[in-house]
Structure formats: structure tokens, C-alpha cells
Amino acid sequence: MSGSADSGGGEQSKSTSLHTVQEVFRSVSGMVEAVRVKLETRGVREKVDELAKELAREDLWDNPDRAGKISREHAALADMIESLDAFTTAMDNAVEMATMADEEGETQVIADCLSELDQIETQVKRFHLNMLLDHPADRLGCIIELAAGAGGTESCDWTEMLLDMYKRWGEQSGYQSTITDTSPGTEAGLRSAVLQISGLNAYGWAKAETGVHRMVRISEYDSNGRRQTCFAQVNVMPLMDDDDDNFIEIDPADLKIDTYRASGAGGQHVNTTESAVRVTHLPTGVIAQCQAERSQHRNKAMAMSVLRSRLLERKLQAERDARREQRNSLGDNSWGNQIRSYVLHPYKLVKDHRTNHETPQALAVLKGEPEYLTPFMESYLAQTAADEDAVQGGESTSSA
Amino acid sequence: MRHDVPNPFMAQCPDGPCPGADATHGADPIEARLLAEFLGEQGGADEARVAEVLRRRIDLDEPVAYITGKAYFWTLELEVSPDVLIPRPCSEILVETAVGHLRKADEPTANADTEASQIIDLGTGTGCLLLAALSECQAARGLGVDLSPAAIRIAARNAERAGLQDRVALANLDFTSPTLAADLAASMPLPGQPARVLMSNPPYITTGEMLDLDPSVRDHEPHLALEGGADGLACYRAIADQIPSLLDAGVLEKGSAIVLEAGSTQALRIAALICEKSPSSTVEIRRDLSGIDRCVKVTLA
Numbered sequence: 001m002s003g004s005a006d007s008g009g010g011e012q013s014k015s016t017s018l019h020t021v022q023e024v025f026r027s028v029s030g031m032v033e034a035v036r037v038k039l040e041t042r043g044v045r046e047k048v049d050e051l052a053k054e055l056a057r058e059d060l061w062d063n064p065d066r067a068g069k070i071s072r073e074h075a076a077l078a079d080m081i082e083s084l085d086a087f088t089t090a091m092d093n094a095v096e097m098a099t100m101a102d103e104e105g106e107t108q109v110i111a112d113c114l115s116e117l118d119q120i121e122t123q124v125k126r127f128h129l130n131m132l133l134d135h136p137a138d139r140l141g142c143i144i145e146l147a148a149g150a151g152g153t154e155s156c157d158w159t160e161m162l163l164d165m166y167k168r169w170g171e172q173s174g175y176q177s178t179i180t181d182t183s184p185g186t187e188a189g190l191r192s193a194v195l196q197i198s199g200l201n202a203y204g205w206a207k208a209e210t211g212v213h214r215m216v217r218i219s220e221y222d223s224n225g226r227r228q229t230c231f232a233q234v235n236v237m238p239l240m241d242d243d244d245d246n247f248i249e250i251d252p253a254d255l256k257i258d259t260y261r262a263s264g265a266g267g268q269h270v271n272t273t274e275s276a277v278r279v280t281h282l283p284t285g286v287i288a289q290c291q292a293e294r295s296q297h298r299n300k301a302m303a304m305s306v307l308r309s310r311l312l313e314r315k316l317q318a319e320r321d322a323r324r325e326q327r328n329s330l331g332d333n334s335w336g337n338q339i340r341s342y343v344l345h346p347y348k349l350v351k352d353h354r355t356n357h358e359t360p361q362a363l364a365v366l367k368g369e370p371e372y373l374t375p376f377m378e379s380y381l382a383q384t385a386a387d388e389d390a391v392q393g394g395e396s397t398s399s400a
Numbered sequence: 401m402r403h404d405v406p407n408p409f410m411a412q413c414p415d416g417p418c419p420g421a422d423a424t425h426g427a428d429p430i431e432a433r434l435l436a437e438f439l440g441e442q443g444g445a446d447e448a449r450v451a452e453v454l455r456r457r458i459d460l461d462e463p464v465a466y467i468t469g470k471a472y473f474w475t476l477e478l479e480v481s482p483d484v485l486i487p488r489p490c491s492e493i494l495v496e497t498a499v500g501h502l503r504k505a506d507e508p509t510a511n512a513d514t515e516a517s518q519i520i521d522l523g524t525g526t527g528c529l530l531l532a533a534l535s536e537c538q539a540a541r542g543l544g545v546d547l548s549p550a551a552i553r554i555a556a557r558n559a560e561r562a563g564l565q566d567r568v569a570l571a572n573l574d575f576t577s578p579t580l581a582a583d584l585a586a587s588m589p590l591p592g593q594p595a596r597v598l599m600s601n602p603p604y605i606t607t608g609e610m611l612d613l614d615p616s617v618r619d620h621e622p623h624l625a626l627e628g629g630a631d632g633l634a635c636y637r638a639i640a641d642q643i644p645s646l647l648d649a650g651v652l653e654k655g656s657a658i659v660l661e662a663g664s665t666q667a668l669r670i671a672a673l674i675c676e677k678s679p680s681s682t683v684e685i686r687r688d689l690s691g692i693d694r695c696v697k698v699t700l701a
Contacts, residue, residue: 183429259489259689265664266490266690268605268626271463271617273430275472275489277689291430294472296489296689 017110018102024117025095031124032087035131039080042134048077083127090120125378130201132381137247137316138204141175141239143309144195148185149212149231154222156185158215159232161366163193166206168368175199180302181292188221194292194306196239203238208380210236211339218345227345231338237313239305248312255307256280257300260289279303286310340376342366355379431457431464438468461615474532478558483550485625487528490688491601493695494659495532497686498597501657501697502537516541518590520651522575522600522639523547525625527555529599531562540596541567541589547574548624575600576638581649594653598646601661602635604628632663636670643677647700658698667693674698 039045051074054060060067094113101109133139144166148155163179170177181194197206212231219228240247260278264270276291277299288307290299342362343349350365350372351358357379359365364372435453439445456462465471465486471478473487474495480486502517516539521530524544534542546552552572559568571587573580588595605626610618617626628634639658646652662670662685671683680701688694 257689258691266688266692267488267661267663267694268485268601268603269609269617269663270614271465271486271488271621273434273464275430294477295474295492297474297492297495298472300689 017107017114018098021095021098021110021114021117024114024121025091028091028117028121028124029088031121031128032084032091035124035128036084038131039084044077044080048074048081051077080127080131087120087124087127091117094120129378129381132385133201133204135204135316137238137312138207139201140203141196141198142203142206143180143237143239143306144197144206144209145192145235145237146190146195147192147233147235148190149233151228151230153185153187153189154219154228155230155232156187156189156191157221158189158213158230159185159191159193160189161215162213162232162234163190163195165366165368165373166195166197166209169370169373170195170197170199170202170368172368173199173202173205173370173374175202181290198239203236205374205377205381206236207238208377209234209339211337214338214341216341216343216345235313237309238316240308240312248308248315250281250308250311254282256282257303259296275299277303279307281307281311284311284314286314350376352376352379355383434464434468434470438470460619462620463616466620471526471528473526473528475535476528476531476558476562478526478528478531479554479561480526481550481554482620483548483622484525484554485601485621487526490690490692490694491529491661492532493686493688494529494599494601494661495536497684497695497697498529498533498599498657498659499536501659501699502533502540502596516590516593517597518542518588518593518595520584520588520595520598521545522598523602523625523635524555524570525551525601527558527568527570529601530555530568531558531564533597533599534564534567535562541569543569543571543584543588543595545571545573545575545584545587547572548622575602576635578642580642581645581651584646584651585649588651592650594650595656597657597659598652599659600635600639602628602639604632604635604661604663604666606630606632628663632666633669633673636660636673640673640677643674643700652700654701656700658696658700660696660698662694662696664692664694667696670696671698 051070054070055074060070094116098110098113101107101113146159146162146166148159151158163182167177167179176198178196178198179193180196181192183191183193185191212233214229214231216227216229218225222228238247257277257279259274260276275294275296276289277296278287278289279300280287286307288303288310290302290306293299293302339354340350340352342365343351344362348360348362349358350362355376357376359372359375361372365376435457436445439449439453442449453467456467457464463486465480466482469479469481471480471487473489474492478487498519502519517537519530519533519537519540519542521527521542521544524530524546527544530542530544534540544552544555546555549572552570555570556565556568559565559570567589569587569589571583573583573587577583585591603624603626605613605628607627607630609632610623610627613626628636639660643652643658647654652658658674660670660674667685671685674696675681675683675698678698678700682699682701684697684699685693686695686697
């Protein structure tokens with residue numbers, strides 16, 4: 001909180017409190033205005049009017065699926081505009097109340113107004129970030145793939161810690177987290193793992209996590225107790241519903257589906273538990289395989305789902321690369337780049353190398369507490385958006 | 401999967417597929433997981449229990465499914481015992497083929513979902529083929545046939561387990577018997593209505609191959625479900641011989657499909673056997689995911 005009431009104060013401190021209220025008001029109003037301008041430039045208001053016209057048509061419910069989609073989209077957009085108006089009204093009320101309270105000398109009321117404004121500020125920030133998740137794929141769930149880097153058992157242990165961090169983050173953020181595959185390390189930990197997080201915007205948030213994560217600590221596995229550095233790779237992909245072909249279409253003729261340890265006659269001649277399946281998308285060479293499920297039928301379905309995610313992520317990455325070339329600024333978070341360090345020794349610090357966001361609450365981050373982990377994602381989203389705006393702003397200046 | 405529980409069997413196989421993870425000593429990570437889960441369900445992995453499981457699996461070469469008493473097929477978890485053949489993943493192509501035929505047959509009718517079609521499964525064993533197909537076709541009913549009374553009891557429990565007992569009939573009879581048509585007609589769940597699909601995974605290993613089989617198959621699985629005579633085709637001949645009488649008795653009709661599993665080199669010979677008795681029928685041979693010609697579908701005409 002940016003200010004607190006001084007109950008024993010005189011004239012001086014009263015007006016200081018009011019002054020603080022007005023300052024916070026100005027800063028939050030600025031944010032609301034910025035968001036409003038963004039909504040305007042994106043034509044959200046026009047879009048709402050357009051959808052309202054669609055909703056009014058008599059033949060709307062001839063196609064219930066489409067009608068449902070339109071009415072949901074309309075509700076979501078109209079809700080955005082209403083929320084912004086509600087923020088403005090609430091802020092105006094708070095300032096008015098504080099001004100009156102100042103005249104009456106009621107410092108407690110001023111303090112309440114200030115905390116009200118602080119709450120609105122948090123909501124506006126969250127609103128702004130949710131607005132950043134504007135790509136159609138952002139609303140999807142996600143698959144998080146983790147792989148231990150070089151460094152043996154140490155890296156495997158780190159990979160398991162990251163898996164646990166994201167699993168808890170998902171659960172505590174109101175999502176559903178499911179570990180769909182793990183392959184154990186030689187002594188401890190995991191060589192690789194796959195986590196599925198379902199729920200609205202899970203991909204939009206978690207996509208910020210793709211890249212190499214580095215851990216620095218005193219090793220539990222080193223008998224000399226030396227400081228160790230190890231790495232794990234994180235790859236985040238969108239998770240589509242089976243019947244959702246809005247994002248990517250796959251021609252069955254382009255697929256090769258096989259088992260990846262096929263040999264011999266098979267059939268009645270052998271009775272192994274082997275039921276792993278591999279799916280290859282021939283035009284791109286993208287491969288997905290699954291052995292976590294118990295039957296071949298299930299492994300095939302899971303491999304198909306992973307393949308769809310891989311192909312969509314590939315498409316989205318190509319879009320991002322094209323935009324990055326245009327703005328040529330924000331650090332590359334593609335496979336292979338170190339994006340974040342988690343230092344547990346000699347001091348505690350988690351630092352993101354793309355945004356410079358950091359916190360000393362390393363253990364809370366590793367427990368996946370959204371209060372500490374989500375801000376890393378937020379700062380990435382905010383910076384990406386700021387860079388995009390800079391490009392757009394630059395364009396409009398040069399064209400003017 | 402429970403990745404947090406130390407797995408006593410992983411030491412067998414530290415890094416993915418171990419060198420010995422072939423058909424003879426398949427201590428692969430999936431086996432290790434299934435065995436560890438089995439011990440967990442049985443109340444813990446103390447040293448004596450682990451030793452006993454390892455002895456059965458490694459020294460006696462007992463298949464994992466017989467140790468755990470469970471097998472997985474399609475979307476189903478099935479009870480198994482040495483009285484029945486362990487379901488093989490490659491047999492799932494028969495389910496796909498049968499379900500494909502049932503759905504195609506249903507297409508012309510407007511109320512496809514309420515129209516009940518019938519499936520017959522010869523040599524049903526665990527019931528895996530029949531139950532998987534029925535689980536995909538909400539209105540279909542099925543008849544499973546097996547010579548082994550023990551197999552019939554297991555198939556009945558598996559039908560209960562899958563919640564399909566109301567749509568399944570089981571009959572303890574010999575499908576190579578000359579009275580097959582009458583026997584089936586008397587046991588069908590929808591009497592007087594021909595079956596859309598007749599499926600079977602009959603024994604197809606030749607008598608000569610039996611001796612050289614993997615010990616986990618040869619020494620533990622029922623020979624009744626494995627051995628198909630000198631050329632492995634004895635049961636296919638028996639089925640082919642019955643086709644005219646099955647049509648006469650109204651157990652099958654024109655447009656019904658016969659869907660059979662085949663050994664890796666047998667598909668064409670099986671197709672020829674069936675077509676000899678039903679010359680104008682159409683044949684389709686489908687591969688399993690290992691690329692082997694595994695499924696022969698003959699549509700009767």
C-alpha cells in the first residue's frame with residue numbers, strides 16, 4: 001500500500017493524505033485511460049455494436065453453435081467496456097469521498113479511500129494483463145514439457161522441482177494440472193516430464209516460461225557440498241480440444257502412425273506390455289510419441305493430441321518470429337536460451353533475464369505460489385506488449 | 401503415474417529400454433511400473449514380495465499380465481488369467497475395422513443410434529474384441545463364444561467390469577463344430593436378426609512354431625488359444641466351411657462382415673480360404689501399427 005493514515009496528525013498530515021489520494025488517482029486514471037485508448041484502437045466498441053446487431057437477427061438461433069459463440073464473444077467484450085467504466089466511477093467516488101472527509105477531518109475515511117484506490121489499481125493491472133492475452137490461442141490450456149539439461153542427477157532433480165512448481169502453480173491458479181508422462185533419472189529426479197494444465201488462458205500465461213531455466217545451489221548429491229549449476233529446458237505448447245479445428249487442420253493422409261519398437265511377427269507370438277505409439281507428420285517431420293497410457297489405442301489418442309499441440313506451437317512460433325524480426329528487441333525465448341536463474345546459494349534470488357524481474361522469495365517461487373511466480377509471467381507479457389506498442393507507435397509516427 | 405514412489409523394479413532398468421528389454425526378458429519401464437503398482441495394491445513392496453514377483457517374472461518368465469491379473473485393451477481394463485490369451489495391442493485394428501463396418505451399416509438409417517446391430521465373437525477369451533467394439537457402439541449387442549468354460553466366466557466378469565453385461569450374451573460352445581449355425585442362432589441376444597459383424601482372433605500359430613515360441617507365451621498362455629494346426633489355418637478353414645450354413649440360418653446376411661486376425665504371413669491365404677466359400681464377397685486387408693498385415697475383412701455378398 002502506498003500510504004497510511006496518520007490518526008494523530010494535524011492540518012499538515014490531513015492534506016498530505018488527500019494529496020496521496022489524488023496522486024494515486026492520477027496514476028490509476030492514467031492506466032485506465034491507456035487501456036481505454038487500446039480498446040478504442042482495436043475497435044472493441046465497434047465490434048460490440050456489430051455483434052449486438054448479429055444477436056438481434058431473427059435467424060440467429062438457426063445455428064445454435066454460432067449463436068452461442070457470438071453471444072459469448074459479445075458478453076466478453078461488453079464486459080470489458082463495462083469494467084473500465086466501473087473502474088472510472090469507483091475512482092471518482094473514492095476521490096470525492098476523500099475530499100469531503102478531508103474537510104471534515106476524518107482521516108480514517110481517507111485511509112479507506114486510499115486502500116480502495118489501491119485495490120482498483122490491482123484490478124486495472126490484472127485487467128490490462130488479461131487484455132494482453134488477445135491471441136485466439138491464448139485462451140487454451142497448455143502442455144508443459146520439461147527436459148533435464150547436461151549435469152546428470154543434479155539436472156534430473158531440478159527438472160522434477162520445476163515439474164512440481166508448475167503443477168502447484170496450475171492448481172493454485174484454479175487450473176487442473178495432470179502429469180501425463182515422466183521418465184525417471186538414473187539415481188533420482190526425472191530426465192523428462194510432461195504436464196498438462198487445462199483451463200482458460202493457461203497457455204496465454206504459461207507461454208512466457210518457454211526456455212532454459214538455471215538452478216544454482218549446494219548440491220544434495222555432491223558429497224563435498226560444492227555449489228552446483230544445472231539446467232532444465234521448458235517448452236510450453238497450446239492444448240487443443242479434440243474437436244477444435246479452428247487453429248490447425250491436419251490431413252490424415254499426411255500422418256504416419258506406427259509403433260517405435262516394432263520387430264518380429266507380433267500378434268499371438270509375443271505378449272510384451274509394449275504399446276507405445278509414434279505419430280509422424282510427414283510434411284513437417286514433426287513427431288509425437290506416447291507410451292504413458294496403458295493401451296495402444298490410448299497411446300495413439302494421446303500422441304495425436306501432442307502432435308496437434310506441437311504443430312500449433314510451431315505455427316505460433318513462426319508468427320512470433322515474424323513479429324520479432326519487425327521489432328528486433330525482446331530477448332529470444334526460443335528453445336535453447338537461458339531465460340531465468342534460480343539462485344539458492346549463497347543468497348536467494350530468482351531473476352528473469354529477459355525482463356529483469358526478480359524476487360528474493362526463491363522458495364515461494366519454487367512452490368509455485370502464484371503470488372510470486374505469476375509476476376514473472378506478467379512482466380514478460382507486459383514487456384512483449386510494450387515492445388509491440390513501440391513498434392506500432394514508431395510506425396504511426398513515421399507515416400504521419 | 402506415481403512418480404514420487406520409489407520403484408523397486410527400476411533398478412533392473414535404469415535408463416529407459418534396457419539392453420535385455422526384448423521379448424524374452426522384457427523388464428522395460430512399463431512392466432516395472434505395472435509390477436510396482438501391483439505390489440502397492442497388494443499392500444506393499446517388502447523384500448520377500450519383490451523377490452517373489454521377480455522370481456515369477458524373470459526365473460519363470462511369467463507374463464506381467466498373469467502376475468498382476470490385469471490387461472489393458474482399447475479403453476478397457478480387463479481381468480486375465482492363464483485360462484485366457486492376453487490381449488495384444490495389434491488386435492485393436494480388428495476393433496477399428498468392426499466398428500467402422502457397424503457405423504457404415506448404420507449410416508443410411510436415420511435413427512442409427514437406436515437401431516440395434518449384432519456382433520459375434522468366436523473364441524472370445526477375455527472378451528476384449530467384443531467388449532471394445534460394444535463400448536464404441538451404444539446400441540449394439542454381442543455374442544461371445546468360447547470352448548473354455550473358464551474363459552466364459554472371465555469374459556462374463558469383464559463384461560460386468562465394463563458395464564456392458566446387459567448387451568452381452570456368452571455361450572460355451574465349439575466354433576469348429578458342424579452344428580455351429582444352429583448353436584449360434586439359439587444363443588444370439590437378438591434372435592432372428594442376422595449379425596452385422598462376425599469377428600474372431602482364432603489360434604493361428606503352427607504346430608511347428610509352438611516349440612520355438614517365446615517361453616513367456618509357450619509355457620504360460622493357453623495352447624487352445626494359440627495352436628492352429630500344421631499350417632496354423634485349421635480354425636479359419638472351419639469358419640470358411642460354415643459360411644453357407646451361417647447365411648442359410650440367418651446368423652449372417654449379405655453385407656455382413658467377417659473380421660479376422662491373421663498371423664504375420666497368413667492374411668492372403670486366409671482371404672483366399674474365405675473367398676473360396678463366398679466368391680463374390682469383397683476383401684480388405686488392414687495393417688497393424690507395426691506395419692504387419694493383421695486384419696482380414698471379408699464383406700459377404
